[in-house]
Amino acid sequence: MSNITNQTLSEIINNIKSKKLSSQEVTKAFIERSEKSKKLNVYVTENFTSAINQAKKFDEKPNYELKLPGIPIAVKDLFCTNGVKTTAGSKILNNFIPNYESTVTQNIWDQGGILLGKLNCDEFAMGSSNETSFFGNVQNPIGENLVPGGSSGGSSSAVAANLTPVTIGTDTGGSIRQPASFTGTVGLKPTYGSCSRYGIVAFASSLDQAGPMSKNVKDAAILLEVISSFDQKDSTSIDFKRNKYSEELTTKIKGKKIGIPKEYRVEGMSEEIENLWKKGIEHAKECGAEVIDISLPYTNYALPTYYIVAPAEASSNLARYDGVKYGFRSPGKNLIDMYEKTRSEGFGEEVKRRIMIGTYVLSSGYYDAYYLKAQKVRQLIKKDFDDAYKKVDAILTPSTPSSAFKIGEKKDDPVSMYLNDIFTVPVNLAGLPAISIPAGLDKQGYPLGLQIIGKPFDEQNILNIAYSMEEKINFKNKILDWWI
Amino acid sequence: MTIDLKTVKHISKLARISVDEEKANKLTSDLNSIFDFIEKLNELKTENVEPLTSIAETTLRFREDEIKSENIREEILKNSPDENKDFFVVPKVVE
Numbered sequence: 099m100s101n102i103t104n105q106t107l108s109e110i111i112n113n114i115k116s117k118k119l120s121s122q123e124v125t126k127a128f129i130e131r132s133e134k135s136k137k138l139n140v141y142v143t144e145n146f147t148s149a150i151n152q153a154k155k156f157d158e159k160p161n162y163e164l165k166l167p168g169i170p171i172a173v174k175d176l177f178c179t180n181g182v183k184t185t186a187g188s189k190i191l192n193n194f195i196p197n198y199e200s201t202v203t204q205n206i207w208d209q210g211g212i213l214l215g216k217l218n219c220d221e222f223a224m225g226s227s228n229e230t231s232f233f234g235n236v237q238n239p240i241g242e243n244l245v246p247g248g249s250s251g252g253s254s255s256a257v258a259a260n261l262t263p264v265t266i267g268t269d270t271g272g273s274i275r276q277p278a279s280f281t282g283t284v285g286l287k288p289t290y291g292s293c294s295r296y297g298i299v300a301f302a303s304s305l306d307q308a309g310p311m312s313k314n315v316k317d318a319a320i321l322l323e324v325i326s327s328f329d330q331k332d333s334t335s336i337d338f339k340r341n342k343y344s345e346e347l348t349t350k351i352k353g354k355k356i357g358i359p360k361e362y363r364v365e366g367m368s369e370e371i372e373n374l375w376k377k378g379i380e381h382a383k384e385c386g387a388e389v390i391d392i393s394l395p396y397t398n399y400a401l402p403t404y405y406i407v408a409p410a411e412a413s414s415n416l417a418r419y420d421g422v423k424y425g426f427r428s429p430g431k432n433l434i435d436m437y438e439k440t441r442s443e444g445f446g447e448e449v450k451r452r453i454m455i456g457t458y459v460l461s462s463g464y465y466d467a468y469y470l471k472a473q474k475v476r477q478l479i480k481k482d483f484d485d486a487y488k489k490v491d492a493i494l495t496p497s498t499p500s501s502a503f504k505i506g507e508k509k510d511d512p513v514s515m516y517l518n519d520i521f522t523v524p525v526n527l528a529g530l531p532a533i534s535i536p537a538g539l540d541k542q543g544y545p546l547g548l549q550i551i552g553k554p555f556d557e558q559n560i561l562n563i564a565y566s567m568e569e570k571i572n573f574k575n576k577i578l579d580w581w582i
Numbered sequence: 583m584t585i586d587l588k589t590v591k592h593i594s595k596l597a598r599i600s601v602d603e604e605k606a607n608k609l610t611s612d613l614n615s616i617f618d619f620i621e622k623l624n625e626l627k628t629e630n631v632e633p634l635t636s637i638a639e640t641t642l643r644f645r646e647d648e649i650k651s652e653n654i655r656e657e658i659l660k661n662s663p664d665e666n667k668d669f670f671v672v673p674k675v676v677e
Contacts, residue, residue: 197657291638304637330645334638402620413597420598423670424661433675438600450599451612454590457597458613471623473633478626480634512612513619529637 102127103260107169107317108344110263114160114167121160121168121212124263125153128170128214132261137581138237140252140261142175143183143216152212164210165324172262174253175216176223177203177308178297182213186299187221187231187249190419190426190444200297201332202266202308202325209324214262218252221446222416223273223301225249226518227508230448235505238281239577240544244502247277253311254281258577264312264321268298270305271404272498272522275534278311279497279547282536282575284564285311286318287522289554290529291336294329302411303334305404305526315535315565319343322557341558349566352386356550356563357490361397362521364499370540371496378494378537378548381570387563390490394482399475400524401516406459406472407527412449413456419444451512480528487553492563495521497534497547521549531557535564536573543576585613 102110102124113119129146149170156168178184178196185191199207207213220230228236228251236251238244239259246255250267254277257265267274269287278285286309293308300306310321323344328337358379363372379389421427421440428443430436445453459468486493499520508515525532530551537548548567552560590610594601601609656667664671 194661197654197660291640330643333642334636334640336638336640396626399623399626402622405616405620406623417598421663422672423658425663427663430673433673434598436673437598441598442600445599451609451616453597453599454593454609454613455616458585458589458593461593461596468620470633471628473635474628474631475623475626477631477634478628480637513615516616516619527637 103131105263106313107263107320110169111167114169115162121153121156122150124168125149125170125212125214128262134582135259135261138239138255138259139234140217140236140256140259141172141215142185142187142218142233142252145182145213145215149212149214156210156212161210165320166206166209166211168210168212169263170212170214171206172214172217172256172265173203174219174250174265174267176219176268176299177266178299179203179213179216182216184216184299185232186223187219187233188445188449189232191299192232192426194425196297198297201294201327201329203297205325205327217256217265220249220251221449222299222412223249223268223270224412224448224452226272226276226515227503227505228252229505229509230446232446237581238502239581240281240502242580243505244544245280245505247280247502249273250277250311254278254283254285257281257283257311257313258575264310264317266308266321266325267311268306268308269526270301270408271526272519274309274311275497275522275532275547275549276518278534279536279545280502282545282573283311283313284315284318284533284535285309286322286533286557287525287531288322288326288557289531291334292326292531292555292557294327294332294335296329296331300415302408303415304411305408315561315568316344316347318533319347319561338555343558343561346558347565348562349385349569351563351566354387354492354559354563355490356382356387356389357392357486357493358389359392359394359397359486359493359495361394362495364520367499371499371546374538374546374548375496378567381567382494382563384570385566392486392490392493394486394524396475396478396482397524400479400527401520403472403475403479403527404519404523405455405516406468407476409452409456410460410469411456413453413460416449416453476527479524483528483530491553492560493551495549495551497521497549501540501542501544501546525551530554531560533560533564535568535571536575537571538573539576545575585610585617
């Protein structure tokens with residue numbers, strides 16, 4: 099077998115099922131390459147020894163009926179893993195070892211997956227460049243000192259650099275799709291309520307969703323099929339009939355109506371992004387789709403809405419980190435002093451900034467002006483999509499307003515960093531599914547992505563559109579292993 | 583509108599995050615630039631719009647109130663920042 103780590107998930111599954119490869123061979127190959135790739139800083143916690151033992155166990159008694167037979171998979175360090183340190187990229191959880199397992203990771207292990215390790219991410223998933231992690235920046239395999247996007251930056255980098263066959267990330271405002279776009283990989287945010295939030299370190303509970311990140315659309319479909327499930331332990335989990343996403347995957351999208359929202363042609367958007375979008379529209383037509391101009395008038399209000407709703411929910415969710423029952427504690431002269439020091443030293447700057455925004459917008463006298471206002475605008479944004487979906491089956495937009503930028507370039511200007519998520523945030527506010535697929539390279543050779551947004555619970559449709567467009571785009575990532 | 587240093591210090595008290603003078607100044611300028619950006623929402627008239635409180639249109643489910651994990655006291659206490667094996671320990675709160 100030539101190179102194992104280059105293979106897609108579906109190729110590896112086939113090779114294991116046909117006994118051309120053992121789980122141990124596959125697991126060792128990814129570990130060896132990971133050992134040589136420390137410079138990318140994708141791992142917060144390696145689980146290599148245990149992974150090899152589990153692979154050995156699988157090989158001794160293989161079960162080829164499983165959907166992920168003996169497949170090693172590294173996951174974002176935001177998913178609680180029983181007995182394995184879970185940090186959320188934060189000092190405040192630096193020593194936290196959960197005694198329970200998140201539902202989505204449990205679904206992966208139940209289907210034969212093996213935990214390779216926990217991947218770096220922005221602290222509490224707050225960031226668009228993986229620069230807010232307590233465990234340092236992650237390098238983008240596309241080029242040295244280039245950010246991998248965020249918050250699932252360790253995940254996007256690990257998939258692009260062939261350090262894990264696939265991975266899972268979480269997406270609150272674009273944290274799966276934006277890093278996928280920056281690294282030339284595929285990332286899917288499912289409909290809110292599709293994947294259980296149980297055991298995922300909470301950021302903004304009305305927006306958070308877990309989803310697959312992979313080298314191609316088919317792999318994303320395989321992984322989504324495994325992680326998407328109804329779960330009693332998540333009160334917002336929705337009991338709907340889930341498709342067999344990978345089996346039902348098809349390129350037959352003739353007659354599908356795809357909307358092009360004019361409001362996504364934002365001020366200052368580069369010509370390259372504009373051209374990429376036009377090319378995407380052409381590809382969609384070649385696939386037999388009907389392209390229709392649509393309007394989403396409240397698009398411009400999505401980011402300001404997001405920066406009220408998400409910090410408000412975060413300030414409430416992160417109130418639990420007080421140094422009492424788990425996590426980091428800084429001693430104080432009394433209880434209040436201990437709280438204040440613990441939180442001041444345990445949280446990084448971006449997290450503190452967002453807790454402050456959230457506390458302010460929820461504080462007495464400001465609630466109506468900010469939080470209530472934002473909830474009303476959120477209604478208008480959702481209605482935009484409801485109206486559009488009376489006319490179209492899906493919506494095609496760019497994934498990000500630019501390609502990957504240099505580490506440090508936007509770090510000191512929070513607002514310019516927030517603008518990265520301009521095309522991804524409306525989807526979270528409306529609770530919709532969306533997928534980012536690599537669609538081309540800019541003149542520096544950095545990948546650019548296109549986003550396909552679907553109706554609620556219509557993951558199959560956006561997967562199919564992505565699958566057929568992927569074939570036409572025929573994207574090739576340019577990764578030269580500069581770090582090895 | 584502008585957020586002044588006094589407000590930032592008040593908010594940091596509410597958020598239980600201690601800030602020194604330098605950090606408070608930096609936060610004041612950061613928060614002002616973020617709120618400048620957020621103020622865009624004031625362009626919209628929303629008197630007659632219902633707030634969206636939940637994106638998942640479901641009602642909360644009922645379930646039996648059953649104990650599902652027993653005897654996990656030790657496991658729970660394992661992550662305690664304090665060495666004590668029997669309790670969560672905090673600085674004295676009653677004089």
